[in-house]
């Protein structure tokens with residue numbers, strides 16, 4: 001099962017944050033940064049990479065093919081990120097973030113991702129993904145991803161924040177009006193790991209329940225459409241099941 005005991009879980013108290021405007025970023029002192037693999041080097045993947053680097057993580061960025069094709073993208077859009085094949089990025093990662101079009105999830109290699117905690121930051125947009133009956137019929141699109149990645153612990157989050165907001169809105173722990181992000185997953189250890197990651201990126205993680213409950217974070221929901229603090233987000237999550245009959 002997934003590697004869980006790793007530096008991704010290191011919590012850096014707000015008092016340790018540098019007072020230099022790099023909000024949401026730890027100083028890293030005394031806690032070796034973990035390694036994050038980001039699969040997808042587009043708008044979202046590079047924004048997650050930048051934010052994670054600023055938070056003190058080592059980031060390995062990969063797209064679908066030859067890493068040489070994204071070297072320039074990484075240099076310009078995510079300075080400090082290493083590029084590699086997806087397999088190499090995943091092999092050394094404590095946590096993997098999926099930031100590719102959801103319609104391409106079936107191109108992911110389940111064997112490569114087996115044993116990993118995998119963040120599903122993807123959304124279903126028929127206009128770009130094409131109509132997909134399986135995604136449309138599923139209780140939550142993350143369950144379709146999890147059915148493909150049977151050996152991974154899939155956790156839904158980061159899908160309901162704009163890529164530019166991810167960089168701009170992170171705040172230290174305890175900051176007033178710190179934005180919250182919901183985290184949904186079936187494996188308690190994996191969701192705890194991801195909550196620590198979200199926190200370190202600069203956002204209050206709020207437990208959203210099991211992976212099926214990830215439906216409450218999908219496009220068209222109040223959680224997807226808004227920006228909420230932890231109290232409001234928890235209230236929306238409590239009220240959400242009745243709204244969608246889950």
Ligand SMILES: NC(=O)c1ccc[n+]([C@@H]2O[C@H](COP(=O)([O-])OP(=O)(O)OC[C@H]3O[C@@H](n4cnc5c(N)ncnc54)[C@H](OP(=O)(O)O)[C@@H]3O)[C@@H](O)[C@H]2O)c1
Pocket residue numbers: 039040041042043044045062063064065086099100101102104107108121122123124125158159160161162163164
């Ligand atoms: N727009 C937002 O603010 C926002 C926020 C949160 C989440 N999202 C979601 O994030 C996802 C990515 O969106 P985006 O706008 O960043 O897409 P994008 O700009 O089109 O980039 C997609 C990236 O995924 C790569 N990719 C495709 N198949 C892959 C594979 N099998 N393994 C690794 N990489 C692969 C592509 O590389 P190749 O060129 O090699 O195919 C490309 O680098 C979408 O599901 C979107 O809904 C969007």
